Amino acid sequence: MAQAGSLQALVDALRCLPGVGPKSAQRMAFHLLQRDRAGASLLARALAQALERVHHCSGCNNFTEAETCELCASDRRDASLLCVVESPADLLMIEQTHSFQGQYYVLMGRLSPLDGVGPEQLALDRLVRRALDGKVREVILATNFTVEGEATAHYLGELLRPRGLEVSRIARGLPVGGELEYTDAGTVAQALLERRAT
Amino acid sequence: MAQAGSLQALVDALRCLPGVGPKSAQRMAFHLLQRDRAGASLLARALAQALERVHHCSGCNNFTEAETCELCASDRRDASLLCVVESPADLLMIEQTHSFQGQYYVLMGRLSPLDGVGPEQLALDRLVRRALDGKVREVILATNFTVEGEATAHYLGELLRPRGLEVSRIARGLPVGGELEYTDAGTVAQALLERRAT
Numbered sequence: 001m002a003q004a005g006s007l008q009a010l011v012d013a014l015r016c017l018p019g020v021g022p023k024s025a026q027r028m029a030f031h032l033l034q035r036d037r038a039g040a041s042l043l044a045r046a047l048a049q050a051l052e053r054v055h056h057c058s059g060c061n062n063f064t065e066a067e068t069c070e071l072c073a074s075d076r077r078d079a080s081l082l083c084v085v086e087s088p089a090d091l092l093m094i095e096q097t098h099s100f101q102g103q104y105y106v107l108m109g110r111l112s113p114l115d116g117v118g119p120e121q122l123a124l125d126r127l128v129r130r131a132l133d134g135k136v137r138e139v140i141l142a143t144n145f146t147v148e149g150e151a152t153a154h155y156l157g158e159l160l161r162p163r164g165l166e167v168s169r170i171a172r173g174l175p176v177g178g179e180l181e182y183t184d185a186g187t188v189a190q191a192l193l194e195r196r197a198t
Numbered sequence: 199m200a201q202a203g204s205l206q207a208l209v210d211a212l213r214c215l216p217g218v219g220p221k222s223a224q225r226m227a228f229h230l231l232q233r234d235r236a237g238a239s240l241l242a243r244a245l246a247q248a249l250e251r252v253h254h255c256s257g258c259n260n261f262t263e264a265e266t267c268e269l270c271a272s273d274r275r276d277a278s279l280l281c282v283v284e285s286p287a288d289l290l291m292i293e294q295t296h297s298f299q300g301q302y303y304v305l306m307g308r309l310s311p312l313d314g315v316g317p318e319q320l321a322l323d324r325l326v327r328r329a330l331d332g333k334v335r336e337v338i339l340a341t342n343f344t345v346e347g348e349a350t351a352h353y354l355g356e357l358l359r360p361r362g363l364e365v366s367r368i369a370r371g372l373p374v375g376g377e378l379e380y381t382d383a384g385t386v387a388q389a390l391l392e393r394r395a396t
Contacts, residue, residue: 016237039214
């Protein structure tokens, strides 16, 4: 039995959300129509408004509604430090630590040749131009410690070092409060390898 | 650090979806804005259109765009059998079996006093009026075998039987292909209790 056209269209449209398969999409559609029509209406408007207003910051490539985001426009941030992250969520996580006062560049992805994401797709030339603004002294690579994140960091290092920039990578090691016994072998090995004088 | 207003509004709005917490909502918003703006736009329109067009069928209470849904309007369905289910998904599941030729009534929920869902919230008087149309002979209760589903079936039985309707409940027992050894004790006990002469 086919469902009503608009209902089936809504179920299909919900599948564009990451991690939402046919069953969840159906459950979401039923929930919205039966229990939360106000929420659904709000969501439709929020989507349209975000699509219209949100674009990339001319400085850090993060999402913003202004031409330049608050962070890039702030004169309290150290312009000599540029921290490169994969996603806006990573930037938010670093900001939550209150331990970094420099500026950011958000890649909006990672190199992943298998998914067809190469240097052009990530527009790495934009990052290079950003890093060579004359103020940046050190680029901190804070991509994830996944295979793709590591490859991206390696590639960016090779790209930026010859241009006279200092390039660093965030540390790998045991988490704060971590115990050797309950940490995976790869992490312990890295913590040994990257040990530092005290 | 606060995110752009429209972006935060989108993240908040996505949380109206069942099973979506703050982290997933953020991931969904980033995904839509970065990777699937076409999908997001489609979703916004699908939501608006479904909200405008989809309502409840005057016969079976299921979602439909017409005044009466295809199933209720069909003259191929046996009007003497009325199958009561909790949700549109349950109706679809029964239709997929191709083993039922009667008509349906969709409760759009179940009795659940703890959640404030009583007979009024489910508008059970509408079901009673539907069942007493003069054509219905037997009402088949196909609510789930959960605590709430069972309570709902019991309540409906007490409500409909005194009005001269035959009331039945779908069978509980081992699943097709099921083995005693790997079935839970409660199901095996019910299968014994509800045994039938062959």
